[in-house]
Amino acid sequence: MKREERIEAATRPQTWDMLIIGGGASGLGTAVEAATRGYSVLLLESHDYAKGTSSRSTKLVHGGVRYLAQGNVSLVREALHERGLLKRNAPHLVRDLGFVIAAYKWWSAPFYGIGLKMYDLLAGKLNLQNSRYIGKAEALKLAPTLKKDGLGGGILYFDGQFDDSRLAITLLRTLEDHGGVAVNHAPVTGLRMDGGKVVGANWRDDETGQTHEARARVVVNATGVFVDDLRRMEDPAVRPMLSPSQGVHVVVDRRFLPGDSALMVPRTNDGRVLFAVPWHDHVVIGTTDTPVPDVSWEPRALPEEVDFILGTAAQYLDPAPTRADVRSVYAGLRPLVKAAEGTDTKALSRDHVIRISAGGMLTLTGGKWTTYRRMGADAVTRAAELVGLPRRMSLTEGLSLHGATHDDLPEPWKVYGTDAERIQALPGASVRLHPELPYMEAEVRWAAQQEQARTVEDVLSRRTRALLLNARASADAAPRVAAIMAEELGKDGAWQAEQVQAYREVAAGYMLPGGVFSADVVSREKMEIRSV
Numbered sequence: 001m002k003r004e005e006r007i008e009a010a011t012r013p014q015t016w017d018m019l020i021i022g023g024g025a026s027g028l029g030t031a032v033e034a035a036t037r038g039y040s041v042l043l044l045e046s047h048d049y050a051k052g053t054s055s056r057s058t059k060l061v062h063g064g065v066r067y068l069a070q071g072n073v074s075l076v077r078e079a080l081h082e083r084g085l086l087k088r089n090a091p092h093l094v095r096d097l098g099f100v101i102a103a104y105k106w107w108s109a110p111f112y113g114i115g116l117k118m119y120d121l122l123a124g125k126l127n128l129q130n131s132r133y134i135g136k137a138e139a140l141k142l143a144p145t146l147k148k149d150g151l152g153g154g155i156l157y158f159d160g161q162f163d164d165s166r167l168a169i170t171l172l173r174t175l176e177d178h179g180g181v182a183v184n185h186a187p188v189t190g191l192r193m194d195g196g197k198v199v200g201a202n203w204r205d206d207e208t209g210q211t212h213e214a215r216a217r218v219v220v221n222a223t224g225v226f227v228d229d230l231r232r233m234e235d236p237a238v239r240p241m242l243s244p245s246q247g248v249h250v251v252v253d254r255r256f257l258p259g260d261s262a263l264m265v266p267r268t269n270d271g272r273v274l275f276a277v278p279w280h281d282h283v284v285i286g287t288t289d290t291p292v293p294d295v296s297w298e299p300r301a302l303p304e305e306v307d308f309i310l311g312t313a314a315q316y317l318d319p320a321p322t323r324a325d326v327r328s329v330y331a332g333l334r335p336l337v338k339a340a341e342g343t344d345t346k347a348l349s350r351d352h353v354i355r356i357s358a359g360g361m362l363t364l365t366g367g368k369w370t371t372y373r374r375m376g377a378d379a380v381t382r383a384a385e386l387v388g389l390p391r392r393m394s395l396t397e398g399l400s401l402h403g404a405t406h407d408d409l410p411e412p413w414k415v416y417g418t419d420a421e422r423i424q425a426l427p428g429a430s431v432r433l434h435p436e437l438p439y440m441e442a443e444v445r446w447a448a449q450q451e452q453a454r455t456v457e458d459v460l461s462r463r464t465r466a467l468l469l470n471a472r473a474s475a476d477a478a479p480r481v482a483a484i485m486a487e488e489l490g491k492d493g494a495w496q497a498e499q500v501q502a503y504r505e506v507a508a509g510y511m512l513p514g515g516v517f518s519a520d521v522v523s524r525e526k527m528e529i530r531s532v
């Protein structure tokens with residue numbers, strides 16, 4: 001469907017059963033849940049699907065070993081159940097991954113080993129593989145760059161790994177398969193009220209500047225760290241419910257963790273966990289937890305966060321990556337629900353929260369990617385009750401997501417599942433976008449034709465993951481991406497130039513000074529205003 005047709009569908013004079021604001025994990029999960037229960041659904045996303053936190057995760061489908069350590073057993077059990085369902089329903093996007101906890105102290109293997117046995121048990125029938133003790137030789141086989149001095153073996157446990165923004169796009173396609181309508185680059189600018197009740201929203205098509213209204217029986221606010229902005233549209237005096245915190249990751253070459261396993265550091269110097277995870281033939285290392293006073297769509301890593309990650313990695317890896325080895329650095333904001341004044345953000349709720357406003361708007365936030373389905377199911381049940389929609393059973397536990405297949409396709413095709421064949425039939429299926437990126441030109445065409453990609457950033461950041469894998473290479477690839485998109489979308493040379501410029505400004509925020517920076521990508525002036 002072309003964008004014009006989509007806008008037409010979104011602006012038909014009708015009252016939707018549910019209007020969902022925000023196209024991240026929470027909004028897309030809710031929309032798929034609602035559409036598969038047979039409700040009519042419109043989803044509006046201000047920028048692009050997964051533009052917010054949902055493209056900036058650690059890429060784990062997990063129960064959360066850390067929450068187990070905090071004694072939050074029910075949260076872990078629920079997440080482990082969802083982990084198993086997601087692997088079953090989207091096998092093209094989720095894979096089992098072994099995590100090594102290296103033991104350098106005599107007590108650490110038994111200490112963590114017991115906790116991880118409980119982790120296995122809590123997963124029940126849907127457990128992946130059982131955790132076990134490993135000796136030094138096996139630890140080094142699984143993670144050959146682990147520091148050898150003092151290494152006494154460790155534990156190997158299993159969790160899931162996924163591609164976060166590809167799951168978002170897969171949910172978008174699943175939503176469309178079930179009759180839902182979703183529009184990106186379509187910010188909600190205000191709520192429509194009638195007799196004190198929220199009955200819809202005003203929104204703008206950011207490509208034409210045209211404004212529209214959408215009427216709905218119930219409005220769901222799933223705008224991540226922006227939920228308080230939406231709540232203020234209803235009541236400017238409302239107290240904020242979030243206390244956002246930032247998490248940063250750096251991405252380095254695979255040679256820093258060349259085995260098949262990830263590394264988990266259960267306790268860093270500041271009491272957090274740190275992961276080093278192989279992902280699309282690179283390694284993602286993170287994360288941090290830094291309370292932030294303000295939210296933005298492009299949060300920036302602080303120098304001390306990057307130093308902390310590299311410093312902690314250097315305690316375990318040899319060779320250890322330095323700033324010069326960082327291919328990309330990205331920051332995401334956690335929508336943590338506020339507790340009492342002065343509470344440490346590490347201790348705030350990671351569980352999801354549903355709040356109903358005086359005007360009947362449902363806000364869904366918190367939680368994590370792994371539990372998106374459960375969050376969506378809870379939100380739809382509450383929303384339907386709230387406005388008296390007919391009760392309908394949830395079908396998503398057993399719902400295969402768009403493209404689901406067990407075929408083990410090679411990179412970069414695996415994430416498309418059953419769509420891969422059609423993409424491979426497009427021009428440019430074997431023409432790489434850049435020698436240092438795994439992506440093909442045909443993927444750009446597909447993204448523009450089928451996946452609502454509207455900007456160069458949509459393609460390089462969220463349809464492919466070029467921005468996160470190698471920010472400089474992605475900036476180099478921008479002109480070619482713009483040219484292919486212009487062909488597909490009927491755009492001119494001025495559009496291409498504007499797109500390339502805008503993309504390079506975004507990409508500059510993912511490069512470290514002194515790292516893999518090429519002077520022709522962004523001007524020195526722009527480099528200096530970066531915060532990293």
Ligand SMILES: Cc1cc2nc3c(=O)[nH]c(=O)nc-3n(C[C@H](O)[C@H](O)[C@H](O)COP(=O)(O)OP(=O)(O)OC[C@H]3O[C@@H](n4cnc5c(N)ncnc54)[C@H](O)[C@@H]3O)c2cc1C
Pocket residue numbers: 021022023024025026027044045046047048049050051052053054055056057058059060061062186187188189222223224225226246247248287331332333334335364365366367368369370371
């Ligand atoms: C550093 C970090 C690492 C994480 N790692 C993991 C992990 O490994 N595994 C895991 O399970 N979870 C992980 N999480 C948690 C998970 O990523 C989040 O819980 C989840 O992505 C939140 O999704 P969301 O839809 O609520 O918010 P978002 O993804 O931020 O989506 C909100 C959307 O609303 C849109 N929006 C805002 N305002 C408007 C408006 N006015 N009109 C229309 N749209 C609007 C935004 O553009 C955005 O796309 C991690 C989180 C962080 C921060």
